[in-house]
Amino acid sequence: MALALFSGCAVMQSEEGNPIPDDSTFAVVPLVNLSQTPQAGEQAASVLAAILRAKGSGNVTLYLPQVRDPLLFDNSEQRQEAITQARSGNNDYLVSGTVEEWRYKSGLDGEPAVGVTLEIRSADDQRIVWSGTAARTGWGRESLSVAAHKVIDELADAMPLVSGGE
Template identity: 40%
Template sequence: MYRFLLRSGWLWMLMILLPGCSIQHSTSGLSNKGAKNEAFSSASQYALLPLLNVSQTPMAAERVETILAALLRAKGLSELHVYPTQSKTSILDILDEGKQYRLALDWASKENYRYLVTGSVEEWRYKSGLDGEPAVGITLKILDSTAKKVLWTATGARSGWGREAASMTAHELLTDLLDSLELDEHR
């Protein structure tokens, strides 16, 4: 059987096509139908709030926040301020991510940040099997603190290659999601 596949070229075609079976899906834009993406000023002050971790992996949101902060700064957001991490002294503090988010909103309000970057991590795991491919799902959004509305949102999921780190897959997904974020350097 292998000789037939080898001679007919099917084995070579399978070897070329199967690695391309990595899945990625992403969508972005405003939540309002028909609305266009707004160009954000790179000179404005942005606050990176904690992301909500709804995956089954502890500390996944913190990992994404670190990568996201670096990518946003590389994209041109020099005035990106990260919410200072509060020490979690009890198990209730660790489990109540909503409390940390509310404290971060209060912090951003006191500091008068107009744009708030936040989101959630829906998936951060390695698939079972021989290769254990990483699978990552992330949602991002930018909120206007004065108008109290979502200005931009993007969501996506991606699986990587076997033996690839989940952080690398997340980095690639975040890069793709942030490609739809338009920055205006002249504002």
Template identity: 40%
Template sequence: MNIQNTFTSRIRLIAGAGLLSLLAACSTVDRAPSPELAKDASWAVLPFENHTETPMAGSRAESIATAILQTRGVNSVKRYTGDAQQDALFDGQNGKRREDALSWAREEGVRYALLGSVEEWRYKVGVDGEPAVGVALEIVDVSEGKTVWSGTGAKSGWSRESLAAVGQKLIRNLLDTGIAKAR
């Protein structure tokens, strides 16, 4: 009986390790340490680049990021009002669009700007149709023009999970680190 208990314990341990590795494979995140940021400073969410084939993926991620900043205590969050549309996959205007948005932020007196790009925003093809999201975010100190924080991540969900929910979890995970020391 003792041999069977040992065998059963090892099977459970291997199964548990396998399950944990399977869950860990569903999400990858890399990010810089959190900088000292002022929550009461003026913030702006600038256009996210859309590197996907999904129309408006950048705008969807921007909306989620704006709401998460506000729920995390950032009081003043503005949205860029200029030409933010970028649905052509290879339109070649990303650099100009970024500079125009940063100029707008300077004119508005914004201290920090959140910029991003969406690398993946889709349901995977297959029986389960799992949602998959990939984003890269950066916080720029507008007055200095330098990036003070950046993070990137990818996450997939389960077959019955919504694409927006997976995107929200990933963006929240990234931003919670990016603004963790904001006071």
């Protein structure tokens, strides 16, 4: 616990069932954007897909339909389109979640603050296989992108992937 506080990132997770085989296919869709930053859900999904691939999941498809209005905070229409596309594909798991915070804090230092919740669902029955949440505030001159990568990387490490997380 002290290590998580010292590093600036805390991860809480819930595991249901068995580890996920590394040859599984994953569909990553835009995360629900609960932050006040436009396109935060799409940005988080893009980072997540890249990190999953980097950790050895070779069968990851990112479903990001074109954004109709990039200044909208509500991405529910685009997200639903992505979920429909993902379900019509041959995927074993659907990876989604929410972005709770994705911004620079106000003040002299303007540190980045990121909060993300992820879940992995079985594509066939929509059963939640794994869920986790993490948040962090960055340091001094750290960028929002770096803070986001750290949060999503911590969550990916916690996922029950055979070749990656455990």
